[in-house]
Amino acid sequence: YMESPEEEAVVSTQSTGNPSPATQPANSPLSVHKQAFYSTSSCVAALALNCADSREYQSVITKLLDNLKSKDMSCSVRLFALLTLGGIGKYRDLSEHQDLQKVIMSSFNSPTEEVKSAASYALGNVSVGNLTLYLPFILGEIQSNPKRQYLLLHSLKEVITSMSDHEENITVLKNYVPDIWNLLVRYMESPEEGSRKIVAACLGKLMLIDHESLLPKLLEYRSSASPFARSTVVTAIKYTVKEEPQPIDPMLRQYIGQFLSLLEDEDLNVRRMALVTLNSTAHNKPALIRDHMEEILPNLYKETTIKLKREVEMGPFKYPVDDALDNRKAAFECMYTVLQNCMDRVNIFQFLDHIEIGLKDVPDIKMLTYLMVLRLIHINLTL
Numbered sequence: 001y002m003e004s005p006e007e008e009a010v011v012s013t014q015s016t017g018n019p020s021p022a023t024q025p026a027n028s029p030l031s032v033h034k035q036a037f038y039s040t041s042s043c044v045a046a047l048a049l050n051c052a053d054s055r056e057y058q059s060v061i062t063k064l065l066d067n068l069k070s071k072d073m074s075c076s077v078r079l080f081a082l083l084t085l086g087g088i089g090k091y092r093d094l095s096e097h098q099d100l101q102k103v104i105m106s107s108f109n110s111p112t113e114e115v116k117s118a119a120s121y122a123l124g125n126v127s128v129g130n131l132t133l134y135l136p137f138i139l140g141e142i143q144s145n146p147k148r149q150y151l152l153l154h155s156l157k158e159v160i161t162s163m164s165d166h167e168e169n170i171t172v173l174k175n176y177v178p179d180i181w182n183l184l185v186r187y188m189e190s191p192e193e194g195s196r197k198i199v200a201a202c203l204g205k206l207m208l209i210d211h212e213s214l215l216p217k218l219l220e221y222r223s224s225a226s227p228f229a230r231s232t233v234v235t236a237i238k239y240t241v242k243e244e245p246q247p248i249d250p251m252l253r254q255y256i257g258q259f260l261s262l263l264e265d266e267d268l269n270v271r272r273m274a275l276v277t278l279n280s281t282a283h284n285k286p287a288l289i290r291d292h293m294e295e296i297l298p299n300l301y302k303e304t305t306i307k308l309k310r311e312v313e314m315g316p317f318k319y320p321v322d323d324a325l326d327n328r329k330a331a332f333e334c335m336y337t338v339l340q341n342c343m344d345r346v347n348i349f350q351f352l353d354h355i356e357i358g359l360k361d362v363p364d365i366k367m368l369t370y371l372m373v374l375r376l377i378h379i380n381l382t383l
Helices: 003-015 034-049 054-069 075-089 100-109 113-129 131-144 146-163 167-186 193-207 211-223 227-238 249-264 268-284 290-303 325-341 348-358 363-382
Strands: 309-314 317-322
Touching: 034 054, 034 075, 054 075, 054 100, 075 100, 075 113, 100 113, 100 131, 113 131, 113 146, 131 146, 131 167, 146 167, 146 193, 167 193, 167 211, 193 211, 193 227, 211 227, 211 249, 227 249, 227 268, 249 268, 249 290, 268 290, 268 325, 290 325, 290 348, 325 348, 325 363, 348 363
Parallel strands: none
Antiparallel strands: 309 317
8 A cells, every 4th residue: 555655656756857837936946836745745644654554654664764865866755755754753653763863864964945844844743753762862953053953943843832732742741841941042042033033932832831930931031131032032922822722821911011011122123023922912812912001002102103214335326224114014013903903992092193104104004004094994984
């Protein structure tokens, strides 16, 4: 059974040759759109996991590993093999294949971004199958391999996300929470914004596992001297807010006002990340911020008026740049969300004053204010 579907998938990816213009850009190294690989690999992984004959199951794993070891295999085959191994390893311990870890790590050196991303995904999901063996390895590699840090942080995120799905897995992961926390806070101040965002996502998801001890600890870093650390802290809160009820919600309602006080931060980027978190919270769970709107709204309105214009020279030309534009866009997006979900906490006349300001701004912001005007008209007609 299993060799047939898997081999057919491999043959199809090898024989396709150049990418089809209908599915991929001409310069893509993949034979079809990458989403097709995720879908196909999920199907093959499910079939393998439900295979009654253990010999056929093992033959699939061996074939996938052989494809990754071969230097002649295309990027499409490598991508498919990595995604399938990740899909299998998430639910079954693959540690008996002693070369698995080495083979996956070798894919981190691929010249193709899609393959490196798939290797990160595979390492994280395989770790779920044997946390004791693979998680300490990931934590060690993050510290010892700066060049691979971003991909390895993604692997760690896969582990935390997957393990937080079931109470039984959460109990197991709690044994590693102190080590994971200590590592993540070390990289809060990373100069790379991409790494900080992954660290924030990991911190936020980790707090869903052990919020009683971690949320107060995170609050301490709100007053860090590093603006990078402060932006990571407030971004982490965004990942703790979900639409469905969570055990963290009562405690988060108590603390969220202190985190959102970073809307007053002196650093432009910290304020922008605070606005993003505010918008996400107002959209997903407005009840968390309703009692804090009196303190939040003045800082939100203030951000709609700040402009930091300068000229940038590029050769003989000068171009105007507004460093505060992204913050103003984020502020008006927040206003739109607040209007939808927290209307009862808004002084409509103050709100209209700042809509008027937005009508005189750049086109993107004007469009947001038009939407808010339409929303207000609709609300007034229904009253």
